[in-house]
Amino acid sequence: MARQTKPLNNTEVKNAKAIDRAIILYDGDGLELQINPAGSKLWRLRYYRPFTGKRAMMSLGSYPSVSFSIRSASTSCRCSWSPEQRYRST
Numbered sequence: 001m002a003r004q005t006k007p008l009n010n011t012e013v014k015n016a017k018a019i020d021r022a023i024i025l026y027d028g029d030g031l032e033l034q035i036n037p038a039g040s041k042l043w044r045l046r047y048y049r050p051f052t053g054k055r056a057m058m059s060l061g062s063y064p065s066v067s068f069s070i071r072s073a074s075t076s077c078r079c080s081w082s083p084e085q086r087y088r089s090t
Helices: 010-015 070-080
Strands: 023-028 031-035 041-048 055-062
Antiparallel strands (some): 023 031, 031 041
Protein backbone atom coordinates (compact mmCIF):
# COMPACT_ATOMS: atom_id res chain seq x y z
CA MET A 1 0.00 0.00 0.00
CA ALA A 2 1.24 3.48 -0.85
CA ARG A 3 2.30 5.81 1.92
CA GLN A 4 -0.06 8.71 2.57
CA THR A 5 1.62 12.12 2.64
CA LYS A 6 0.24 15.37 4.00
CA PRO A 7 0.11 18.14 1.37
CA LEU A 8 2.61 20.94 1.95
CA ASN A 9 1.45 24.33 3.12
CA ASN A 10 2.93 27.77 2.53
CA THR A 11 4.51 28.06 5.99
CA GLU A 12 6.36 24.74 5.70
CA VAL A 13 7.79 25.68 2.32
CA LYS A 14 8.89 29.17 3.39
CA ASN A 15 10.62 27.88 6.54
CA ALA A 16 12.37 24.91 4.91
CA LYS A 17 16.12 25.31 4.46
CA ALA A 18 18.80 22.94 3.17
CA ILE A 19 22.06 23.11 5.10
CA ASP A 20 24.69 20.95 3.42
CA ARG A 21 22.85 19.06 0.65
CA ALA A 22 19.57 19.23 -1.26
CA ILE A 23 16.46 18.01 0.52
CA ILE A 24 13.13 16.94 -0.95
CA LEU A 25 9.72 17.67 0.53
CA TYR A 26 6.97 15.40 -0.81
CA ASP A 27 3.54 16.82 -1.57
CA GLY A 28 1.85 13.62 -2.70
CA ASP A 29 0.96 12.01 -6.05
CA GLY A 30 4.52 12.37 -7.33
CA LEU A 31 4.76 16.13 -6.76
CA GLU A 32 7.82 17.20 -4.77
CA LEU A 33 9.74 20.32 -3.85
CA GLN A 34 13.56 20.18 -4.01
CA ILE A 35 15.33 22.68 -1.77
CA ASN A 36 18.96 23.36 -2.63
CA PRO A 37 21.63 24.68 -0.21
CA ALA A 38 21.87 27.89 -2.27
CA GLY A 39 18.25 28.61 -1.37
CA SER A 40 16.43 27.76 -4.61
CA LYS A 41 13.20 25.76 -4.35
CA LEU A 42 12.13 23.76 -7.40
CA TRP A 43 8.85 21.93 -8.07
CA ARG A 44 9.28 18.53 -9.73
CA LEU A 45 6.83 15.84 -10.80
CA ARG A 46 7.69 12.15 -10.88
CA TYR A 47 5.58 10.14 -13.30
CA TYR A 48 5.59 7.09 -15.56
CA ARG A 49 6.06 7.68 -19.28
CA PRO A 50 2.78 6.84 -21.05
CA PHE A 51 4.13 4.53 -23.75
CA THR A 52 7.22 2.95 -22.21
CA GLY A 53 6.05 2.72 -18.59
CA LYS A 54 9.46 3.94 -17.34
CA ARG A 55 9.77 6.35 -14.43
CA ALA A 56 10.64 9.95 -15.36
CA MET A 57 10.82 13.39 -13.79
CA MET A 58 9.55 16.73 -15.06
CA SER A 59 10.62 20.12 -13.70
CA LEU A 60 7.70 22.51 -13.23
CA GLY A 61 9.42 25.72 -12.10
CA SER A 62 10.69 27.48 -9.00
CA TYR A 63 8.66 28.06 -5.83
CA PRO A 64 7.97 31.80 -5.69
CA SER A 65 7.02 32.04 -9.37
CA VAL A 66 5.05 28.76 -9.40
CA SER A 67 2.82 28.54 -6.34
CA PHE A 68 0.64 25.77 -4.94
CA SER A 69 -1.67 26.01 -7.97
CA ILE A 70 0.77 23.55 -9.57
CA ARG A 71 -0.87 20.86 -7.41
CA SER A 72 -4.10 20.97 -9.43
CA ALA A 73 -2.20 21.12 -12.73
CA SER A 74 -0.15 18.03 -11.86
CA THR A 75 -3.33 16.17 -10.93
CA SER A 76 -4.95 16.98 -14.26
CA CYS A 77 -1.84 15.81 -16.14
CA ARG A 78 -1.83 12.56 -14.19
CA CYS A 79 -5.52 11.94 -14.99
CA SER A 80 -4.92 12.44 -18.71
CA TRP A 81 -2.27 9.65 -18.72
CA SER A 82 -4.57 6.75 -18.02
CA PRO A 83 -3.28 3.14 -18.17
CA GLU A 84 -5.59 2.41 -21.11
CA GLN A 85 -3.80 5.05 -23.19
CA ARG A 86 -0.34 3.88 -22.08
CA TYR A 87 -0.29 0.62 -24.06
CA ARG A 88 -2.74 1.42 -26.82
CA SER A 89 -1.34 0.60 -30.25
CA THR A 90 -1.96 3.01 -33.11
